[in-house]
Amino acid sequence: MIAELARELAHVGIRGRQRQRILTELADHLACDATADLGDPRELAQQFADDLAVQTTRRAALWSFGALALVAVAVGVPEVTLPRVPDIFGGRSPLLAAPATLAVVLGAQIAFAAGCLAVLRALRRPQDVTLVRRRTAVAVAAGAATALGSALYALNFWDEVPMWWGLLAVGAAATALLPLAAPAAACIRATRLRVSSRDPAPGLAADLGSAASPLAIGGAAVLLILLGTSVAERSLTEGALRGGFEAVAFATCFLALRRPLALGD
Amino acid sequence: MGSAVKGYLDPVVLAVLATGPLHGYAVIEELKARSGGELDLPEGTVYPALHRLEHRGLLKSSWSRAEGRRRRVYRLTASGRRELETRTREWRAFARVVDGVLA
Numbered sequence: 001m002i003a004e005l006a007r008e009l010a011h012v013g014i015r016g017r018q019r020q021r022i023l024t025e026l027a028d029h030l031a032c033d034a035t036a037d038l039g040d041p042r043e044l045a046q047q048f049a050d051d052l053a054v055q056t057t058r059r060a061a062l063w064s065f066g067a068l069a070l071v072a073v074a075v076g077v078p079e080v081t082l083p084r085v086p087d088i089f090g091g092r093s094p095l096l097a098a099p100a101t102l103a104v105v106l107g108a109q110i111a112f113a114a115g116c117l118a119v120l121r122a123l124r125r126p127q128d129v130t131l132v133r134r135r136t137a138v139a140v141a142a143g144a145a146t147a148l149g150s151a152l153y154a155l156n157f158w159d160e161v162p163m164w165w166g167l168l169a170v171g172a173a174a175t176a177l178l179p180l181a182a183p184a185a186a187c188i189r190a191t192r193l194r195v196s197s198r199d200p201a202p203g204l205a206a207d208l209g210s211a212a213s214p215l216a217i218g219g220a221a222v223l224l225i226l227l228g229t230s231v232a233e234r235s236l237t238e239g240a241l242r243g244g245f246e247a248v249a250f251a252t253c254f255l256a257l258r259r260p261l262a263l264g265d
Numbered sequence: 266m267g268s269a270v271k272g273y274l275d276p277v278v279l280a281v282l283a284t285g286p287l288h289g290y291a292v293i294e295e296l297k298a299r300s301g302g303e304l305d306l307p308e309g310t311v312y313p314a315l316h317r318l319e320h321r322g323l324l325k326s327s328w329s330r331a332e333g334r335r336r337r338v339y340r341l342t343a344s345g346r347r348e349l350e351t352r353t354r355e356w357r358a359f360a361r362v363v364d365g366v367l368a
Contacts, residue, residue: 021337025289025312028336032290039307047313055320 008045060186074176103149111142276352
């Protein structure tokens with residue numbers, strides 16, 4: 001029984017100290033009662049893996065949310081303290097400015113949406129481990145892209161911004177990357193576990209209730225973007241122009257991530 | 266009876282540990298004793314429940330040594346005690362309703 005369980009635990013991805021602890025506990029159980037019915041080793045190992053996957057994935061989702069809040073501060077503070085926005089076509093190279101701006105603008109939105117949805121699903125339907133893991137991974141990757149984009153932006157415009165601001169932007173971005181390592185590692189750990197196959201995870205309705213319509217949410221998001229950019233640019237035309245670009249980019253990302261992040265009905 | 270209790274295994278395990286620290290085998294023995302032998306679920310299923318409850322912070326565990334063997338002993342935490350109280354209340358309310366309907 002113990003040898004078979006050891007094989008099954010390795011098969012479902014439980015190794016090291018965790019596996020040793022389970023085997024020691026069950027060996028002690030059999031030493032107390034050699035005729036004990038511990039059940040099928042394969043089912044038992046699967047139960048351990050499923051439970052462990054739920055715990056690890058939920059922890060990764062919650063950690064990522066906390067880490068992304070730090071990224072928001074690390075990117076937001078330089079954004080609001082920038083004394084003068086440099087000309088987008090200036091700087092060292094447009095080849096640096098374009099991806100940096102895109103990473104900050106889109107990365108932040110994707111990280112926020114994916115991070116919130118990961119936490120919601122982890123709390124409401126923790127058994128959807130594959131989906132929670134995928135949403136968390138996207139949120140962490142987008143958060144990292146946002147922080148890197150912010151640093152890249154500062155480096156590109158290094159000669160046109162005050163030295164203190166450049167140092168602040170690069171330092172804050174580098175610091176924000178560190179806490180993202182914990183949820184990233186938890187995601188990788190959870191990926192190693194083989195969970196039982198389940199029905200495909202339901203879409204947004206499982207996160208936001210049955211009244212949630214992806215179209216209505218998308219429309220509201222686009223409206224918010226247009227409103228936000230108009231306020232930021234202090235001009236309706238400029239805001240609509242920038243907001244239009246961001247809305248198209250947002251819609252493209254939504255369509256690209258619709259299936260992997262279960263953003264449908 | 267064994268399969269019926271599976272959905273309610275976590276509070277049942279918490280209730281057994283409310284009396285004091287126990288290791289896995291003793292938890293199962295206590296479950297059997299308290300149920301008059303009616304709870305005959307595969308004994309192995311209690312271990313994932315113990316690990317799950319510990320991950321949730323409802324139990325704490327530590328190694329001890331008995332008869333030359335290492336043994337994991339579990340104890341209820343303060344959150345575990347609160348969770349047990351909540352689940353007991355919920356169960357009593359549910360049982361009252363079902364009793365009312367079946368009567």
